[in-house]
Amino acid sequence: TTNAAATTAPAPAAGKKITLGFAQVGAESGWRTANTKSVQDSAKEAGFDLKFSDAQQKQENQIKAIRTYIQQKVDVIAFSPVVESGWDTVLKEAKDAKIPVILTDRAVDSKDTSLYATFIGSDFVEEGKKAGKWLADKYKDAKEDVNIVELQGTTGSAPANDRKAGFAEEIKGNPHLKVIASQTGDFTRAKGKEVMQAFLKAHKDIKVLYAHNDDMALGAIQAIEAAGLKPGQDITIISVDAVKDGMTAASEGKINFIVECNPLLGPQLMQAVNDVVAGKSIEKRIVTKEGVFTSEDAKKVLADRQY
Numbered sequence: 119t120t121n122a123a124a125t126t127a128p129a130p131a132a133g134k135k136i137t138l139g140f141a142q143v144g145a146e147s148g149w150r151t152a153n154t155k156s157v158q159d160s161a162k163e164a165g166f167d168l169k170f171s172d173a174q175q176k177q178e179n180q181i182k183a184i185r186t187y188i189q190q191k192v193d194v195i196a197f198s199p200v201v202e203s204g205w206d207t208v209l210k211e212a213k214d215a216k217i218p219v220i221l222t223d224r225a226v227d228s229k230d231t232s233l234y235a236t237f238i239g240s241d242f243v244e245e246g247k248k249a250g251k252w253l254a255d256k257y258k259d260a261k262e263d264v265n266i267v268e269l270q271g272t273t274g275s276a277p278a279n280d281r282k283a284g285f286a287e288e289i290k291g292n293p294h295l296k297v298i299a300s301q302t303g304d305f306t307r308a309k310g311k312e313v314m315q316a317f318l319k320a321h322k323d324i325k326v327l328y329a330h331n332d333d334m335a336l337g338a339i340q341a342i343e344a345a346g347l348k349p350g351q352d353i354t355i356i357s358v359d360a361v362k363d364g365m366t367a368a369s370e371g372k373i374n375f376i377v378e379c380n381p382l383l384g385p386q387l388m389q390a391v392n393d394v395v396a397g398k399s400i401e402k403r404i405v406t407k408e409g410v411f412t413s414e415d416a417k418k419v420l421a422d423r424q425y
């Protein structure tokens with residue numbers, strides 16, 4: 119079975135070179151850049167022929183790329199589904215062509231789980247819960263309302279759906295914790311900044327920002343500073359990912375709490391590809407291990423952060 123803790127890609131095997139078609143979401147965030155590099159580096163290390171495509175956050179582009187991989191008769195198809203719904207048809211086409219599919223990073227909501235071999239990635243509900251738990255604990259003795267604004271990830275994506283749900287679950291016990299506005303920032307810095315600007319205009323009493331990733335938090339920080347407020351002090355900021363830029367902002371006290379989402383999925387993916395091609399049994403769900411960081415934690419580990 120696949121080693122869930124694999125941190126290095128398998129060595130190239132003798133015989134026919136494996137062809138892997140990988141349909142990436144896009145290049146929307148620092149996390150995604152690190153994820154792409156991990157996939158490309160590990161494929162090289164494993165000696166695979168990698169066909170890589172960037173869908174620019176559009177499902178139709180990803181479906182096109184997958185169809186091209188089917189026509190090219192690649193050995194395995196892997197992809198990070200930009201949104202959760204609408205994959206059954208193309209996944210059936212891959213199945214009919216007898217090409218195994220591996221999901222990485224993001225899940226699909228297909229009822230028929232025989233359409234893919236495994237799903238390797240984080241538990242996004244758990245990430246949302248970690249964020250909510252920290253906030254609920256910080257404000258456990260609150261006597262007045264704590265107004266929260268939320269920057270959601272890409273609409274319909276698994277991390278946006280799950281991080282929202284996990285967070286809501288953890289704060290619902292305290293009626294003072296109120297999400298007064300929640301909108302998508304598409305996981306990008308530019309959109310995070312733009313939406314935060316609008317939030318600040320519409321609401322004078324924002325106490326907390328919960329951003330579904332570091333990039334949106336970093337964009338929002340620019341908007342908060344431009345409005346003459348101190349990020350991390352006037353507005354408590356929580357985000358997800360723990361990429362280097364996010365960790366830098368945390369070490370400066372501008373982000374108060376970051377939940378880690380590990381982008382280095384390449385080695386586990388290549389191991390799974392090898393196993394699937396070899397006809398070995400493989401776990402249906404491979405969950406990535408990750409932690410959390412306060413500003414103090416970020417200061418300690420920043421120098422060693424690789425991405």
Ligand code: AHR
Nearest residue numbers: 146147149277305331379
């Ligand atoms: O699917 C993982 C998410 O996608 C990351 O948290 C976010 O930064 C990225 O764009």
